[in-house]
Amino acid sequence: MELNNSVIVITGAGRGLGLEMAEHMGREGARIALLDCDVAALDSAVAMLNEKGISAKNFAVDVSDELSVTQAFNAVETTMGPLDGLVNNAGIVRDGLLVKAKDGEVVDRMSLSSWQQVIDINLTGVFLCGREAATRMITAGRQGVIVNISSISRAGNQGQSNYSAAKAGVAALTVTWAGELARYGIRVGAVAPGFVETEMTASIREDMLNRITAGIPLRRLGQPSDIAQSVSYIFTNDYFTGRVVECDGGLRL
Structure with a gap:
C-alpha cells in the first residue's frame, strides 16, 4: 500500500505508541484519524501533528462499546473519506497475580473487574474495530x-x-482474519512489542526495570519509533499477511 494520501485509523492514538505511529505514517503522507477515549490527549496530539504539517483529525471513542465504535468510524468516513487502514493499538494493563498467598493464606486474587476491563479493551475492542474496518473496506471496494x-x-x-x-x-x-479477508484484498498483520519506553513502562520500579533491561540481548528498552517502523513495514509490504512481527530486542519471555 502507498501511504501517501491514504486514510489510516489508529486507536489509542492520544499518546505513546499510537501517537508515534500517527507521526511516522503521517510523515509518509498518510491522513491520520486518531481515536481515543481521552479527548484532551487527542486535542493535544492533533495540534502537535498539524504543526508538523501532518493531516490528522481526532475522534472520541470507547473501543469496547459497539455503538461508540460504529459512530466513530461513521465520523471518520464522513470527515475524511473511505478507510484504507486500521491500527488496533488501544490497550490497558491491570496487572496482578491470579492468586497471592502468604503463610498458606490467600491474601489477594485478580478481580473479575481487572480481568474484564483488560479483555474488553484489549481484545473485544480489537474485534469491534477490526470488524468495522473490514466491513467498510469491503463495502467501498478498498484493498486495505x-x-x-x-x-x-x-x-x-x-x-x-x-x-x-x-x-x-x-x-x-x-491469523484468522488474514485468511478470511484475503479474498477481498485486505491484508492483516500484527506487531508484538517487547518492553518499550512509554508511560506504561515508566511506572515500573527502577530496580525491576534494570533487571528487565539486563535480560534484553540489545540491552535497552525499545523506542516507540521502533514499533512504528514495524507497523509501517506491514502497511507497505503488499505480500505480508497473517504473521506477527516480534519487535523485542531479542527478548523471549
Whole structure:
C-alpha cells in the first residue's frame, strides 16, 4: 500500500505508541484519524501533528462499546473519506497475580473487574474495530490493511493473566482474519512489542526495570519509533499477511 494520501485509523492514538505511529505514517503522507477515549490527549496530539504539517483529525471513542465504535468510524468516513487502514493499538494493563498467598493464606486474587476491563479493551475492542474496518473496506471496494498490536506477553507472563490472554487472542485474530479477508484484498498483520519506553513502562520500579533491561540481548528498552517502523513495514509490504512481527530486542519471555 502507498501511504501517501491514504486514510489510516489508529486507536489509542492520544499518546505513546499510537501517537508515534500517527507521526511516522503521517510523515509518509498518510491522513491520520486518531481515536481515543481521552479527548484532551487527542486535542493535544492533533495540534502537535498539524504543526508538523501532518493531516490528522481526532475522534472520541470507547473501543469496547459497539455503538461508540460504529459512530466513530461513521465520523471518520464522513470527515475524511473511505478507510484504507486500521491500527488496533488501544490497550490497558491491570496487572496482578491470579492468586497471592502468604503463610498458606490467600491474601489477594485478580478481580473479575481487572480481568474484564483488560479483555474488553484489549481484545473485544480489537474485534469491534477490526470488524468495522473490514466491513467498510469491503463495502467501498478498498484493498486495505489492518494491523493489530499484540505483545511478547502473548506467550504468557507472570502477573498478567488478563493481558497475556488478550494479546494471545489478538495474535490468533490476526491469523484468522488474514485468511478470511484475503479474498477481498485486505491484508492483516500484527506487531508484538517487547518492553518499550512509554508511560506504561515508566511506572515500573527502577530496580525491576534494570533487571528487565539486563535480560534484553540489545540491552535497552525499545523506542516507540521502533514499533512504528514495524507497523509501517506491514502497511507497505503488499505480500505480508497473517504473521506477527516480534519487535523485542531479542527478548523471549
